[in-house]
Amino acid sequence: MIAKSARSWIWLLYAALAVYAFITFIPFTWALSASFKSLPEISAGGADFIPKAFTLENYKTIFLQEPLFGRWLANSVMVAVTVTLFNLLFNSMAGYALARIKFPGNRLLFVLVLAVLVIPGQITLLPKFLILKSFGWLNSYQGLIAPALVNATFIFMMRQFFLNFPKELEEAAALDGLNRFETFFQVVMPLAKPALAAQTIFIFMGSWNEFLLPLVVMSNPEMFTLPLGLNAFKGQYVTYWNYIMAASMISTLPALAIYAFFNRYFIQGVTFTGGKG
Amino acid sequence: MKKLLSSLAFSALLLLTNSCRSGDKNEGAIEITLSGWQSNPIESRLLEKVIDQFEAKYPNIKVKHEVINSQYMDVIKTRLIGEVAPDVFYLDAFEAPLLMKYEVLEPLNSYIKSEFNLADFEPNLINAFKRNGNLYGIPKDFSTLALFYNETAFAKAKIQQPPKTWNQLIEYSKKLTLYDQTGKVNQYGFGITPELPRQQFIIQAFGGELVDRNHYAAFATPESLKGLQLVIEQYRHDRSSAQPSDVGASSGDDMFGQGKAAMMLSGAWTIPYFKETFPNLKFSTAEVPTINNRKGTMAYTVAYVMNRKSTQKEAAWKLIEYLTSEATMKESGSQGFALPSRRSVLKGLDSDRHSLYAPLIAGSTYATIWQAGETLPTILTNFDNQFVSALIGQQSLKDAMQKAQDTANREIYLSN
Amino acid sequence: MLNKTIWNKQSTRETVSGYLFMTPAIVVLGIFLIVPVIFTIVLAFYRVQLLGEVSFQFAGFKNFVRMRSDERVWIALKNTAEYVAIVVPIQTILALGLALILNTNIKGKSWFRVAFFLPTVTSSAVLTLIFMWIYNTNGLLNSFLGFFGLPTYNWLGDPDVALKGIMLMNIWATAPLFMVIYLAALQDIPESLYEAASIDGAAPWEKFWCITLPFLKPVTFFVIVMGIIGTFQLFDQSYIFSSGSGGPNNATLTIVLLIYQYAFKNLDMGYALALTLMLALVIMTVTLIQRSLFKEESLD
Numbered sequence: 002m003i004a005k006s007a008r009s010w011i012w013l014l015y016a017a018l019a020v021y022a023f024i025t026f027i028p029f030t031w032a033l034s035a036s037f038k039s040l041p042e043i044s045a046g047g048a049d050f051i052p053k054a055f056t057l058e059n060y061k062t063i064f065l066q067e068p069l070f071g072r073w074l075a076n077s078v079m080v081a082v083t084v085t086l087f088n089l090l091f092n093s094m095a096g097y098a099l100a101r102i103k104f105p106g107n108r109l110l111f112v113l114v115l116a117v118l119v120i121p122g123q124i125t126l127l128p129k130f131l132i133l134k135s136f137g138w139l140n141s142y143q144g145l146i147a148p149a150l151v152n153a154t155f156i157f158m159m160r161q162f163f164l165n166f167p168k169e170l171e172e173a174a175a176l177d178g179l180n181r182f183e184t185f186f187q188v189v190m191p192l193a194k195p196a197l198a199a200q201t202i203f204i205f206m207g208s209w210n211e212f213l214l215p216l217v218v219m220s221n222p223e224m225f226t227l228p229l230g231l232n233a234f235k236g237q238y239v240t241y242w243n244y245i246m247a248a249s250m251i252s253t254l255p256a257l258a259i260y261a262f263f264n265r266y267f268i269q270g271v272t273f274t275g276g277k278g
Numbered sequence: 279m280k281k282l283l284s285s286l287a288f289s290a291l292l293l294l295t296n297s298c299r300s301g302d303k304n305e306g307a308i309e310i311t312l313s314g315w316q317s318n319p320i321e322s323r324l325l326e327k328v329i330d331q332f333e334a335k336y337p338n339i340k341v342k343h344e345v346i347n348s349q350y351m352d353v354i355k356t357r358l359i360g361e362v363a364p365d366v367f368y369l370d371a372f373e374a375p376l377l378m379k380y381e382v383l384e385p386l387n388s389y390i391k392s393e394f395n396l397a398d399f400e401p402n403l404i405n406a407f408k409r410n411g412n413l414y415g416i417p418k419d420f421s422t423l424a425l426f427y428n429e430t431a432f433a434k435a436k437i438q439q440p441p442k443t444w445n446q447l448i449e450y451s452k453k454l455t456l457y458d459q460t461g462k463v464n465q466y467g468f469g470i471t472p473e474l475p476r477q478q479f480i481i482q483a484f485g486g487e488l489v490d491r492n493h494y495a496a497f498a499t500p501e502s503l504k505g506l507q508l509v510i511e512q513y514r515h516d517r518s519s520a521q522p523s524d525v526g527a528s529s530g531d532d533m534f535g536q537g538k539a540a541m542m543l544s545g546a547w548t549i550p551y552f553k554e555t556f557p558n559l560k561f562s563t564a565e566v567p568t569i570n571n572r573k574g575t576m577a578y579t580v581a582y583v584m585n586r587k588s589t590q591k592e593a594a595w596k597l598i599e600y601l602t603s604e605a606t607m608k609e610s611g612s613q614g615f616a617l618p619s620r621r622s623v624l625k626g627l628d629s630d631r632h633s634l635y636a637p638l639i640a641g642s643t644y645a646t647i648w649q650a651g652e653t654l655p656t657i658l659t660n661f662d663n664q665f666v667s668a669l670i671g672q673q674s675l676k677d678a679m680q681k682a683q684d685t686a687n688r689e690i691y692l693s694n
Numbered sequence: 695m696l697n698k699t700i701w702n703k704q705s706t707r708e709t710v711s712g713y714l715f716m717t718p719a720i721v722v723l724g725i726f727l728i729v730p731v732i733f734t735i736v737l738a739f740y741r742v743q744l745l746g747e748v749s750f751q752f753a754g755f756k757n758f759v760r761m762r763s764d765e766r767v768w769i770a771l772k773n774t775a776e777y778v779a780i781v782v783p784i785q786t787i788l789a790l791g792l793a794l795i796l797n798t799n800i801k802g803k804s805w806f807r808v809a810f811f812l813p814t815v816t817s818s819a820v821l822t823l824i825f826m827w828i829y830n831t832n833g834l835l836n837s838f839l840g841f842f843g844l845p846t847y848n849w850l851g852d853p854d855v856a857l858k859g860i861m862l863m864n865i866w867a868t869a870p871l872f873m874v875i876y877l878a879a880l881q882d883i884p885e886s887l888y889e890a891a892s893i894d895g896a897a898p899w900e901k902f903w904c905i906t907l908p909f910l911k912p913v914t915f916f917v918i919v920m921g922i923i924g925t926f927q928l929f930d931q932s933y934i935f936s937s938g939s940g941g942p943n944n945a946t947l948t949i950v951l952l953i954y955q956y957a958f959k960n961l962d963m964g965y966a967l968a969l970t971l972m973l974a975l976v977i978m979t980v981t982l983i984q985r986s987l988f989k990e991e992s993l994d
Binding site for chain 3: 011014161165264266
Binding site: 040041043045066125126130131133139214216217220221222231232234235240241 | 311342347348360362371
């Protein structure tokens with residue numbers, strides 16, 4: 002009896018998942034297919050998922066005709082990787098301190114972290130730009146990396162994750178004579194892998210797709226990041242949807258790959274519905 | 279952990295070494311920066327070529343060409359505030375009054391020599407960059423609006439001639455609106471873009487004005503409404519016109535190109551765009567139909583302007599002079615995306631170009647320049663906001679325009 | 695006595711290590727974000743001209759008084775509040791639900807995980823085009839609704855539904871982000887808790903109610919606060935949908951769009967910053983209410 006109703010529930014669940022997957026999958030697939038279409042075919046407005054005249058021309062144009070493509074890719078990788086590594090360390094340290102260490106000013110610092118989050122980026126852009134200019138960091142990698150070395154959102158996230166950590170682990174570490182730093186690096190961080198994986202995905206994606214700051218900080222085309230460089234296909238009068246689609250696929254794939262790779266850290270989960278196996 | 283640390287160290291090293299980058303400037307060479315947007319990548323390449331020629335002519339000047347393709351004015355304003363703006367940059371007439379008012383542009387009067395032949399430029403275009411007798415920009419090119427019509431659709435509806443008057447346009451639109459079996463429209467007679475930059479001349483057709491002398495909004499008068507009412511009536515009652523979002527197109531051009539509208543008003547940029555994007559489309563152009571027996575259209579223009587904080591003003595002027603000289607304009611043109619701003623070059627174009635451009639050129643003598651003082655951004659936002667709501671029948675045109683005008687004027691008053 | 699000095703020594707050590715842990719964050723946020731925050735707070739009380747001749751004129755509370763009679767501020771606040779009230783609960787529950795399902799051993803979960811995440815990685819320019827295509831009167835959504843005999847709408851043109859359209863798009867694009875955070879949090883639940891509950895004969899839903907949910911509380915607080923901040927700061931979509939005007943008739947006007955219009959289009963920086971401050975206070979208030987509802991604190 003129970004098994005039977007459970008089975009029909011499962012089918013219902015699968016149906017719901019399939020519908021939702023359809024909703025998330027369709028737009029992406031359409032963009033993917035459009036990246037193999039010619040501009041006239043996209044502009045004609047058809048909703049076909051299979052290109053009438055399959056072409057690689059869009060990708061070829063981007064890879065071969067744009068002399069700076071390689072440079073932009075390198076810039077993006079360099080900035081995103083550096084930013085991600087520093088963030089993983091710095092955000093986790095700050096989040097750990099806010100969650101687990103009792104010190105005067107803890108609450109104030111937490112409120113300041115939240116305060117930073119509530120001011121919209123459109124407003125902080127101008128002062129950020131002026132600060133970078135005063136450092137002489139316009140048109141340089143530091144200009145993009147330095148302001149992004151820590152991220153208030155993920156300090157907040159790491160704090161929330163560390164709040165849940167069992168106290169016994171730290172107590173045991175303290176008994177073993179480890180100081181805070183040793184505890185953090187040897188005990189806490191290895192256990193925080195899922196949170197770190199989530200952070201890696203988001204910070205990499207955020208840095209990879211960042212547009213507004215590079216737009217004002219980088220004026221030299223050689224210093225452009227990929228999204229900025231590929232934006233050139235959005236002309237003043239003509240929007241080259243074919244190139245934009247191909248370009249968006251090129252910049253989507255690394256983010257997707259990072260996601261797929263780090264997903265493994267979310268897999269060894271505990272099931273609550275029924276016993277495993 | 280070791281791995282993480284070593285990669286951190288590596289990144290830190292990269293940071294340090296990169297901070298030591300230094301330019302390899304030639305001794306004695308002057309470097310100036312030119313910023314603009316691009317219509318398409320080909321245009322950029324053509325401009326690079328012209329710059330090469332310029333550098334060959336003036337070997338001691340190096341030009342750095344930078345393209346800003348998103349939020350152009352936001353970036354320029356930010357860089358102007360940070361005092362790192364380019365020496366020479368593009369400026370749309372629409373944005374010019376604000377920058378002229380804040381005196382961030384260099385007046386060009388003293389640089390212009392008689393050989394430059396300033397009188398050769400369309401006076402309308404020159405006036406758009408003048409304030410208190412100072413000239414702040416040299417028009418690069420311009421475009422007016424013309425009526426684009428689908429020849430195939432006209433032939434099917436047995437219409438021989440494009441409409442000459444707005445009444446005819448409304449008449450023809452009804453004939454050109456086609457339905458499928460289920461009663462859905464699959465071709466509208468007329469495609470509209472319900473935005474102020476395309477509607478200003480309609481406001482003026484019956485004697486209305488967009489702004490008064492003090493740059494306050496003044497478009498809610500009966501005269502202005504009479505013109506705008508034509509657009510609303512056609513959309514609401516005849517249902518023979520549509521805006522791009524009604525048919526799922528991303529722009530008026532696409533709506534026309536996809537055959538979902540048989541007529542529309544658009545500019546020179548559409549002609550090369552259609553050739554590339556809709557190669558099978560058979561279309562032609564005509565002057566904008568008269569409203570109230572008056573000829574009218576819009577004109578959009580862009581100029582090269584000089585940054586007042588530029589440290590290389592002489593070189594910057596040489597660049598502007600070269601880019602807007604008769605020889606350069608004749609030679610490089612704008613690939614048909616816009617019309618040359620010098621009358622001598624325009625004349626040459628008139629005789630040997632196909633008739634597609636003729637109506638656009640004809641419009642230049644009576645066009646309204648898209649510009650109206652430094653308050654225009656506020657007026658534009660409020661007009662667009664409310665005009666659409668009248669178009670979709672949320673409120674009467676009169677109420678909508680009154681609301682837009684009042685809101686705009688209160689904001690203008692408070693920010694002064 | 696002795697006890698106290700040891701305690702003091704320990705608390706000093708804790709304070710030092712606390713600040714050492716915070717140093718990178720304090721330095722970077724201090725330079726690049728706290729300075730802008732101070733800039734915002736101070737200049738909100740000035741009339742500012744930054745372009746050309748730079749000038750500051752103390753304006754007292756003028757910028758704030760102006761807000762009171764600015765009808766558009768209230769409309770934007772109302773739109774934004776409605777947006778927050780609808781989007782945040784739906785996206786949080788959706789994200790939690792998806793994470794819970796994908797954390798079980800159902801077949802093909804890796805594929806579902808990738809598929810569900812796709813909206814997040816698709817670029818916003820492409821999303822806009824796709825949504826134009828889905829939302830137009832003859833588009834996919836209306837065909838779908840029509841097929842089931844449901845009413846169809848002019849999603850892009852009709853102000854009554856324009857904001858709903860943006861909401862749908864936003865939920866669709868941000869739910870996967872929070873799903874990932876929930877997935878990560880679910881990995882941290884010690885298996886021993888479930889085992890103990892099983893021994894006590896707890897039903898699956900009891901385990902969910904008494905173990906999983908309480909454990910997810912801190913992360914849920916994060917998800918809701920970030921959801922609130924993100925939705926209060928809605929800008930991109932309404933900018934794209936209305937080409938920056940916030941129309942038709944202010945239907946898609948949001949606070950940040952208004953701030954942007956004043957800061958960049960009208961160059962009225964003082965007023966824009968006053969609006970920013972108001973927005974920040976609203977978000978802070980809502981967050982504090984959240985916090986007291988969650989009674990979230992563990993240090994003590």
